[in-house]
Amino acid sequence: MSDKANPTAAILIIGNEILSGRTQDINVKFLAGHLAALGHKLEEVRVVPDVPERIVRAVNELRASYDNLFTTGGIGPTHDDITSACIAAAFGVPWEKHQPTWDAMERHLGAENFNAARRRMATLPRGAVPIPTSMTIAPGFSIGNVHVMAGVPRIMQSMFMALEPVLGRGLPISMRAVHGMGVKEGSIAAGLAAIQERFPMLDLGSYPFYRETGSGVAIVAKGTDEAALDAAIAEAEALIVGQGIVAVRGEPKA
């Protein structure tokens, strides 16, 4: 665990179903929002296919680069669930029976149903610590700074909630937004750049939106300095008003 003000994080999605366009990922948005609230800074997301060498390489690159790595997907009982074995390979440790999980699954399912496929889910990298949730008897797990979670959103969410207490907290990363209908980015760009220069501790972003009710621009300030956030978003508001446009605090509604 890092004692930096804002520990860094990456997400690795192990997911043929995302790369094929079959499935709309919603795990990144959930994790990104929750990590920000915990004060962890999400710095990278990768999606790779269910190919062992691709998974092992991505795990090793990302766990070396960031304080925490969260993976989603590939921990079920079928042939395409290879995440757990790949994590063992990435760490260079045996992939072996995890006795407490093995016993719990056998008890829960009954010996007659605890077949070879399900036994794979009780097989973990040596040193892995299960992430207990009420939602599934087969656990996610943490090993070092890598946290291995399910791909199904509601199971992933329950695993992340169980992880939160052990992740530790950084300075909460907050956002403020102000938007104006009819604002043109090209007309406020110079003013916005000047605000960014005055508040180098913040990330200032400009996001055009196109809605049924009209188009415009949302200006978003992000950072850990609450006073700076208040001051910067007030300046952004004045910038919009200076265009002769009504500025509205918050994000535009659909």
Added chain:
Amino acid sequence: MSDKANPTAAILIIGNEILSGRTQDINVKFLAGHLAALGHKLEEVRVVPDVPERIVRAVNELRASYDNLFTTGGIGPTHDDITSACIAAAFGVPWEKHQPTWDAMERHLGAENFNAARRRMATLPRGAVPIPTSMTIAPGFSIGNVHVMAGVPRIMQSMFMALEPVLGRGLPISMRAVHGMGVKEGSIAAGLAAIQERFPMLDLGSYPFYRETGSGVAIVAKGTDEAALDAAIAEAEALIVGQGIVAVRGEPKA
């Protein structure tokens, strides 16, 4: 352009707004589906923050690894729109006035509105070829095997549509699915692994779903061999029926 049966592709999302959890990305699913239909194989997605060295590194890693790289985001007129300059840096070419775009924007906007911010959008890496769309006067562009598009979904989509004719086609990558309510993955895993072994030219995936109307498993086969797809999905159907469960062709509905 590659003459492989299935050219490979990667997507790079340049997006603080995705990493902060502010925005739900929907560009990956659109691009993934359209690339599959064109016969291009999406092999990796990365999301990186609006930080020059991170963008340059990711562009150079991904363009070297895949036949085509598609980027989204960061080509507007504001200070946080740094993709175009980063692409020039990645290719080691000057970032300079693109005269035809410059002239078109000046004509369209009027000289009095063609300010420094908007002139940045007419500044492209040397050698870039604009991607013309009716939706915006400021273009995306291609340089080498890198295709630089907007982040706003409907603009990105119009740019991708304009790119399709020049991308070339591979063998179309098709999917077939069959699902069964109440199927348990652990009970069909061995049978499914055997089907995968009989059809090594296909990717067979198993995806649990949880819906208001009930839970179950969808089996998805993906590949370019239509006869193999038909045969494999028929075997998957029989596997579900063998569990005493009604098998339904296609994806489960919400």
